[in-house]
Amino acid sequence: MGLLVKGNWQDKWYDTDKSDGEFKRESAQLRNWVTEDGSAGATGEAGFKAEKGRYHLYVSLACPWAHRTLIFRKLKGLEDYIDVSVVSPDMLDNGWTFDKNNHSTGDALFDKQFMHQIYTQNKADYSGRVTIPVLWDKQQNKIVSNESAEIIRMFNSAFNHLTGNELDFYPAHLQPQIDEINELVYNNINNGVYRTGFATTQKAYEEAFNDLFSALDKVESILLKQRYLVADTLTEADWRLFTTLIRFDSVYVGHFKCNLRTIESYPALSEYLRELYQVDGVKETVDFYHIKRHYYFSHTMINPTQVVPKGPNIDFSRQHKRG
Numbered sequence: 001m002g003l004l005v006k007g008n009w010q011d012k013w014y015d016t017d018k019s020d021g022e023f024k025r026e027s028a029q030l031r032n033w034v035t036e037d038g039s040a041g042a043t044g045e046a047g048f049k050a051e052k053g054r055y056h057l058y059v060s061l062a063c064p065w066a067h068r069t070l071i072f073r074k075l076k077g078l079e080d081y082i083d084v085s086v087v088s089p090d091m092l093d094n095g096w097t098f099d100k101n102n103h104s105t106g107d108a109l110f111d112k113q114f115m116h117q118i119y120t121q122n123k124a125d126y127s128g129r130v131t132i133p134v135l136w137d138k139q140q141n142k143i144v145s146n147e148s149a150e151i152i153r154m155f156n157s158a159f160n161h162l163t164g165n166e167l168d169f170y171p172a173h174l175q176p177q178i179d180e181i182n183e184l185v186y187n188n189i190n191n192g193v194y195r196t197g198f199a200t201t202q203k204a205y206e207e208a209f210n211d212l213f214s215a216l217d218k219v220e221s222i223l224l225k226q227r228y229l230v231a232d233t234l235t236e237a238d239w240r241l242f243t244t245l246i247r248f249d250s251v252y253v254g255h256f257k258c259n260l261r262t263i264e265s266y267p268a269l270s271e272y273l274r275e276l277y278q279v280d281g282v283k284e285t286v287d288f289y290h291i292k293r294h295y296y297f298s299h300t301m302i303n304p305t306q307v308v309p310k311g312p313n314i315d316f317s318r319q320h321k322r323g
């Protein structure tokens, strides 16, 4: 686990001493947008036109942020348009790797060994964390974006004219409500489980833990009243919550000490989670081997024995009781 400093890999974990034991996530740095005609998006440069076969997605099947992009690739019919390389679940001294002997597909573009080499291929003197997902442009040989929240918005709309897939998970008239619920879910749930699990003081842990379970109680109360987070429409807000919920009982409850309640114990959330899991194509994006192995084996500061638990045994395929 580490980061790049002026293009050199350094094996260092997040330094929580500077922030009283709180885990602070770094913002993604590479923020261009693929658009229908190649014009500039909300941030970054122009020149990334939506084209079949031009872009490549680097993901981990363990990672909740990368998982969003895989779900959108699937639901938006982009599998023949954007190919994928999957890293190994083990993220140790060299960070993410393409070890084909350890559950990685290998790097389909350059046959590199490590994900940090993809970042330095993009910019030789890059400084920052080496995160996935990454969307790569094969034509200009550079990274388009390493921000999943923006990659899913590109997938939601930029390729529609090519695919004919008009499903819209960020419809204009619901954007203010989606943005509002995303804010709550991102800070307290998606990133909240990391804030809880990576806290290195009791105080920082308890604050994050309290925020997490208040937010889960809040979304439970919303889902007791309505089908989805934003009224009756399935939106990106639901998919963003889904990738944390599906990992929660298997990993976050134990490994990240998020153990006030399980998702299974919430009447609405447990059924809602099944409903989303059972949407066509979604279960194929969920890989519990990668998920459990990654967290329990890679975070040696939390789990030095690297023993991966066997349970729990949850049937996400059983008939859900919603709708």
Ligand SMILES: N[C@@H](CCC(=O)N[C@@H](CS)C(=O)NCC(=O)O)C(=O)O
Binding pocket: 001, 002, 027, 028, 062, 063, 064, 065, 066, 129, 130, 131, 132, 133, 146, 147, 148, 149
């Ligand atoms: N803001 C990024 C965050 C991605 C992220 O943090 N990914 C994690 C894996 S779950 C990672 O690669 N971490 C490596 C590190 O922080 O060094 C996004 O949503 O795309």
